[in-house]
Amino acid sequence: MGAGAPPAPPSGQQSFGVPGASQIGYEYGPCTGKRKALLIGINYFGQRGQLRGCINDVKNMSTFLHQRFQYKREDMVILTDDQQSPRSQPTKQNIIQAMHWLVKDAQPTDSLFFHYSGHGGQTKDHDGDEGDGYDETIYPVDFRFNGHIVDDEMHRIMVAPLKPGVRLTAIFDSCHSGSALDLPYLYSTRGVEKEPNLAKEAATGLFDALQAYSRGDLSGVASSALGIFKRATSGRGAEERAKRTKTSPADVIQWSGSKDSQTSADATEAGEATGAMSYAFIRALSKNPQQSYQQLLTSIREELAGKYAQKPQLSCSHPLGNDGHPLDESDMEFKF
Template sequence: MQTYGHFQGPDHREIAPSFQYSQCNGKKKALCIGINYLGQSGDLGELKGCINDAKNIRKFLCRHFGYKKKDIVMLTDDSTNEMMQPTRDNILRAMQWLVQGARANDSLFFHYSGHGGQTKDLDGDEGDGYDEVIYPVDYEAKSHIVDDIMHDIMVKPLPPGCRLTAIFDSCHSGSALDLPYIYSTEGKVKEPNLAAEAGQGLLSAVGSYARGDMSGLFKSAMSIVKTATGSTQKADKIAKATRTSPADVISWSGCKDSQTSADTQEAGNATGAMSFAFTSAISANSQQSYQELLNNIRDILKSKYSQKPQLSSSHPMDTNLMFIC
């Protein structure tokens, strides 16, 4: 058990909430999605490296972190099996499979490489007014998948101490899993003054979230929002009050919400820039803290790309901890 951050209680004494970090020594499951939109001439256009990304991530997980092929579901649009096609229904079903039966110290891994985008935010938890989305292969017929839905399926059901590591190699993916704590390259939560300001409301929100008490969760959210000024601050506070989770969820995204992610060539092979940088950084050094890994991923990309990969989490974390999955 490790603690991070100090919050002021109702009696004005500082208290530190405890979050259980996964040891990643339980069962391991992964879901890898790669969509090239083969043969499609829609608004988004065909991609080149996404299927390669999914296959490379599967090899990477088996080689470096002890995952087994039989425990990794692959959804790619070159599959001849209809159930393995990355349609909207298949993706949502696979996300549910990934978290089903999850327990403390399990390690789950989610990877998505494909088109990403934005749509108007309807619940006030996005500072820029837009939710992030991913596009299944049948998006023209079935529409996109919104970050709120992905959070509800893959984050909300997880118990304390269960690790979910997510990688989004897609455009506008900075907060694609709706995790409320986003870290700078110095390893600090962006907008750090919020923790002291929100205080007890944040702790109440965590308790309500863990119990499934939506009424209590809403009250906690509103108590935090009352102190906010401006839409960005309000959105930040709503996100932290309603999206903070006792589960150990960490997301790596290829860029900020406002940026695009490159579909490119590296070493003569089509690949997503983020997937390439992530696997390259860990292959070069498997013993890195989260902060070191974020900086190394950015260093790999900055000479050729303008995108800035993001690190976010479901609860405050110590980025000096070693990366494991």
């Protein structure tokens, strides 16, 4: 490590307590073993909502991984909708099969990398682990016929099977992607774990109640008041459920292009069509490959500041600050 670089993550088993569960153990990935990458870029040629930069994102990311972080071309699976081979098309079946390939036989110290650039969305949550009541989704090229892929399924395939000490880094350059892997620990640029925004939810419900009252709609007032209570209690309950059921003994980090409630830009940078998040991630790490988690989140946001409204997010399968204090620039170096 060069001068001034953050320290490496601690070795060995780490543990912490979760309300309603016993002590949970996990291990940071030292990233010294085998490397594998799955890169997916979908422009949706000829479909409504066609994008321009997603395939470029995958090409840029594969070059970046190969040149800067020693990922071998033969250890990458690339699915894009400009390829002729049916097996290389980003269909729902191919994507799910490739996700299984990515994590198959992963051992402690291995580094896995997942990158998705394409459309994202939301659908109603049915298992109670989403504070806003919606699961996040990604859209394969054949989604109009075969449907989307939900965050619960992506977590089940790519996160749940991983052993302690395996690192999975996931990049989602898509709309509504803040919790696209269902990782229960979300961090701010101040290095503080984010809590559900219950005050905002309550304010929304209060506004609805006042609107109903002004119309003389007393049943609407009661309904909105009940909604305030349900949003507040379900938001907290969903967060606790997610921590009990979605925490992993592995070392899983997700960088996403936007909050769950936001869209992500299909942009143009340096004369090339690109996803704003993919561009910012590569540019930030190219400028300084040795950054802490907090530094990198700040650097990515700075690359987009003033040009895009979206707010990239950092989420993890375990707490990052094991000492109970916020992260800062002296905390662990991010690597993959």
